[in-house]
Amino acid sequence: MxxxxxxxxxxxxxxxxxxxxxxxxxxxSSDVDVLVAGKGIAGVAARAAKIAGVRKVLxxxxxxxxxxxGEALSACVAPLMGAYEAVLTPATTxxxxxxxxxxxxLDVAPISEILQVIDANTFVRPIYAGNALxxxxxxxxxxxxxxxxxxxxxxxxxxxxxxxxxxxxxxxPHTRFVSEEIVKSDRPELAGAKIVVSGGRAMxxxxxxxxxxxxxxxxxxxxxxxxxxxxxxxxxxxxxQVGQTGKVVAPQLYIAIGISGAIQHLAGMKDSKVIVAIxxxxxxxxxxxxxxxxxxxYKMAVPALMEALTAAGR
Amino acid sequence: MKVLVPVKxxxxxxxxxxxxxxxxxxxxANVKMSMNPFCEIAVEEAVRLQEKGVATEVVAVxxxxxxxxxxxxxxxAMGAERGILIQTDAxxxxxxxxxxxxxxxxxEDPKLILMGKQAIDGDNNAVGQMLSALxxxxxxxxxxxxxxxxxxxxxxxxxxGGLQTLELDLPAVVTxxxxxxxxxxxxxxxxxxxxRKTIDIKTPDDFGGLAKGHLEVVKVSxxxxxxxxxxxxxxxxxxxxLKTEAGxx
Numbered sequence: 001m002x003x004x005x006x007x008x009x010x011x012x013x014x015x016x017x018x019x020x021x022x023x024x025x026x027x028x029s030s031d032v033d034v035l036v037a038g039k040g041i042a043g044v045a046a047r048a049a050k051i052a053g054v055r056k057v058l059x060x061x062x063x064x065x066x067x068x069x070g071e072a073l074s075a076c077v078a079p080l081m082g083a084y085e086a087v088l089t090p091a092t093t094x095x096x097x098x099x100x101x102x103x104x105x106l107d108v109a110p111i112s113e114i115l116q117v118i119d120a121n122t123f124v125r126p127i128y129a130g131n132a133l134x135x136x137x138x139x140x141x142x143x144x145x146x147x148x149x150x151x152x153x154x155x156x157x158x159x160x161x162x163x164x165x166x167x168x169x170x171x172x173p174h175t176r177f178v179s180e181e182i183v184k185s186d187r188p189e190l191a192g193a194k195i196v197v198s199g200g201r202a203m204x205x206x207x208x209x210x211x212x213x214x215x216x217x218x219x220x221x222x223x224x225x226x227x228x229x230x231x232x233x234x235x236x237x238x239x240x241q242v243g244q245t246g247k248v249v250a251p252q253l254y255i256a257i258g259i260s261g262a263i264q265h266l267a268g269m270k271d272s273k274v275i276v277a278i279x280x281x282x283x284x285x286x287x288x289x290x291x292x293x294x295x296x297x298y299k300m301a302v303p304a305l306m307e308a309l310t311a312a313g314r
Numbered sequence: 315m316k317v318l319v320p321v322k323x324x325x326x327x328x329x330x331x332x333x334x335x336x337x338x339x340x341x342x343a344n345v346k347m348s349m350n351p352f353c354e355i356a357v358e359e360a361v362r363l364q365e366k367g368v369a370t371e372v373v374a375v376x377x378x379x380x381x382x383x384x385x386x387x388x389x390x391a392m393g394a395e396r397g398i399l400i401q402t403d404a405x406x407x408x409x410x411x412x413x414x415x416x417x418x419x420x421x422e423d424p425k426l427i428l429m430g431k432q433a434i435d436g437d438n439n440a441v442g443q444m445l446s447a448l449x450x451x452x453x454x455x456x457x458x459x460x461x462x463x464x465x466x467x468x469x470x471x472x473x474x475g476g477l478q479t480l481e482l483d484l485p486a487v488v489t490x491x492x493x494x495x496x497x498x499x500x501x502x503x504x505x506x507x508x509x510r511k512t513i514d515i516k517t518p519d520d521f522g523g524l525a526k527g528h529l530e531v532v533k534v535s536x537x538x539x540x541x542x543x544x545x546x547x548x549x550x551x552x553x554x555x556l557k558t559e560a561g562x563x
Contacts, residue, residue, distance in 0.1 A: 010475075068473075069480070070443065070453055093473040097455050100408070100440035104447035109409050109528035112438045122532065127437050128331035132340050135532040174452040174486075178468065178479040191474070195562070220563065228492070238458070238472050238493060244437070245492055247474070253562040263330060270540055274560045276552065282545075291543035292555055304549035312553045314563065 002031035002055070006077060006089040006098075007048055008149075011038045011066050014047040016192045017090035019154035021147045022051050025088045026155065027117035031055050033084070034161075037076050037168070039066025045163050052158040059163060064171040067180075068094045071172035074101035080166065081106055081142055085120075091146035092191075099146050108140035115151040129244040130267035149191070150250035150271060183237060190240065193223035195253045196272070198242055201229035202258025202279070202298060209235040212302050213257065219309055225249065225269075227259045243268035258298045261286030278302070315462070315484075317360040317369045318424035319394065320415055321353040321376050323385040324435045331435075337533040340435075349385045352430025354392075355490040358497040359460055360428045361393035368462045369426075371395050375418050377411055379403050383513055390508035391500035397513040398422075400521060407527045408436070412444035417521035419449055424485065426467065431456055431489040442489035452482040456491040 003025045008015040018034065025032045032053055036045045037060040049057045058080070064072035077087060077098070087102060089095040091113045103110035115133070116124040122137045123145065190196065197220065199213040209230065217224045226236035228243050242249055244267035254272035259265060261277070261284055269275070270289050277290035280297045287293045294301050325331055326346040334341045349357075363369035374389035375398040376382040386397035400414055419427060432439035446453035454469035458477065461468045462484075470479045472491045482488075500508070518524040546552050556563045 067478075070455070071446075074447060093456060093471075096439050097443065097453075100438075100443035101447040101453075103440070104409065104412060104444035107409070109407050110438065110440045110444070111529070112440060126537070127534070128325070128340055128435060129437065130537060131331040132333045133535050133537050135535070137530045137532050138528060139530065140528050172452065174483040175454075176481040178481050180476065180478045182476040232493070237476070239475055244434075253556065253560070270537075274556070274562050275540070275543075276556070287545070288542045289540040291560065292552055293543065293545040294549065294552055295545055301549060305552065308549040308553040309563075311550070312557060312563075 001029065001085040002033060002083060003029045003086040003088060004080060004084040005032060005034045006073070006087060006095070007034050007036045007044065008090045008092055008094065009036060009038060009041065009044045011040055011044065014044045016154055017092065017149035018048065019051055020149040020152040021088050021090050022053060022155040023152045024114065024117055024147045026053050028086055028120050033058060035060065035077065035080070037065040037073055039063055049161040049163055050157045050159055052156045054159050054161040057161050057163045058166045060166050060168040062168040062171055065168055067177040069172040069175050069177065070097040070101055071175055072169065073098035074105060075171070076169035077102050078105040079169065085141070086143040086145060088145045088147050090149045095146045099144050103144035106142050106144065108142055108144060109138060111136060111138060111143060111145045113146055113148045115148055129264055130270070131263070148248060150248060183239060187217060188221070188223045190223040190225055190242070190247050190249060193249070193251050195220045195222035196225045196242070196249055196251045197222045197255045197257065198225035198227065198259060199230055199236065199257050200227040200259030201233060203230060203235050206235045212298060216302055216306060219306060219314055227265050228262070256286050256290070257302065259286055260284045261289065315369050315425040316371045316373065316422065317363060318419060318422055318427045319356050319360045319372060319374050319389065320427070320429045321357060321374050321385050321389050322350045322433045323347050323376065323378050323382040324350045324433055327351050327434060333534055333536045337535055339531070339534050347381070349388050350430050350433045352432060352490055354497040355492070355494050356428045356430050357389045357392050357394060358495045359490060362495065363462060364393060373398065373422060373424070375400070375415065377402060377406060377414055386513050387508055388500065390511045391505045392498060393504070396511055399513055399515050400518055401515055402518050402524060404524060406524055407529055408438045408440040408444060409528065410524055412441050412448055414518060414521045414524070415441070415445050416448040426462070426484060427487045429487070429489055431491055442487050446487040449487070451485050451487055453487045454480050454482055455489040457488050458491050458493045460488055460494065
């Protein structure tokens with residue numbers, strides 16, 4: 001039977017996490033449809049139709065769907081599930097918000113943040129902040145799954161699936177959108193970036209965080225991240241937070257500056273390909289997971305690193 | 315306005331979970347247990363609503379073994395008025411937990427359910443959303459600000475890329491994120507006072523029973539460990555390694 005992927009997008013652009021979720025879905029079934037639920041999403045749907053392996057793209061449009069309201073999304077997705085044996089969506093704040101609702105509506109157990117598909121009923125997922133991996137087998141006829149996108153390769157482009165509109169559902173009669181503050185940035189998105197430069201509590205102030213972390217990130221074309229301590233102290237906005245309770249990243253290169261390496265931070269970045277740690281405390285736990293370490297005050301190390309990168313032609 | 319706060323007893327936040335050698339789960343024998351940190355934030359927010367005169371009663375509910383009374387006692391010491399323990403040694407799945415809580419909500423008739431966004435053991439991040447769906451109440455997850463006014467609640471949510479603010483009609487379910495507040499430490503007099511507050515001990519059967527789970531845990535294993543790499547002398551050496559050895563820049 002077919003499976004449904006609910007696309008991750010901001011009404012303007014399709015996110016790479018969708019392609020990664022399609023890869024997870026193709027491990028369950030060769031019939032994968034993608035639902036793009038939002039507002040003014042023709043461009044997003046056209047992109048989704050190009051993902052290789054996608055059979056059909058469904059579109060649903062309403063104001064509430066465009067605002068990613070959980071009640072509206074679940075009310076749109078649940079009635080479609082007659083035709084699917086599973087629904088998968090990336091474990092973003094949107095996905096985590098609506099997917100369990102769909103599970104409750106179908107009276108099934110949700111399966112959160114899968115890292116691996118063993119077979120159509122069996123999945124691996126992290127528990128205890130990633131300190132343990134749980135293999136679970138579902139006995140439900142229909143599965144509702146969120147996918148940790150960094151654990152899957154992105155499905156290629158090259159498809160040309162047909163696009164078909166479906167019922168957007170009743171919306172969210174008891175929930176009203178008030179406002180949104182989305183940080184605009186020219187830097188790559190944290191979750192999908194190839195290089196991430198993160199700063200920790202050692203920065204000491206928001207000004208210092210900007211002054212030290214951002215130029216290095218820009219030199220490397222990297223996204224900017226932060227530890228929970230730095231976010232809690234107000235040095236960086238909350239959506240910069242890398243960790244079990246923030247964003248989970250797995251870039252090619254992760255540079256941790258002035259971050260000690262608390263368990264909850266490591267859980268958010270330890271699957272990075274190469275980890276660099278810069279910290280003046282040689283005993284900081286971050287060095288236990290770092291491929292390359294510089295035991296040095298960031299005030300010295302970061303300018304030196306900028307210089308060495310310039311010398312190396314970056 | 316009555317506020318219901320579900321709380322969970324979990325491994326203490328500062329204890330590193332260790333996988334049992336037979337891969338049946340995580341070793342919880344002789345491990346310090348505490349209230350789930352996100353639940354603590356929810357209790358704090360409910361108590362603040364009470365102190366502002368918005369909430370008239372805060373009821374803490376927990377589902378778990380008899381020791382979960384201590385978790386409820388912590389909530390009572392923080393300022394909740396009474397507790398309900400649904401005693402079970404089973405480790406119910408999020409769907410079952412949500413069903414029991416929905417039954418509690420029907421019996422208690424709160425205007426607001428404030429709870430943690432996830433428990434730090436199962437990391438499912440699901441019960442609040444499922445409870446909202448089962449009750450047919452609106453939801454606001456990952457809250458960093460909660461303002462009740464009359465028959466509505468305005469919630470600022472931490473979402474990818476920034477913040478979103480929603481207004482919900484009450485009754486509603488709100489789940490707490492890390493930055494909603496900083497939970498207080500209970501004072502000694504309040505801890506003593508909490509000992510005299512009531513905890514009703516119930517069973518799952520009092521709230522519709524506990525169905526068989528839908529998920530079978532095949533095994534619990536340790537994640538691949540990273541090996542510590544090398545410490546380098548200077549930035550130039552680091553750039554050279556990143557270029558030639560790792561090939562990432």
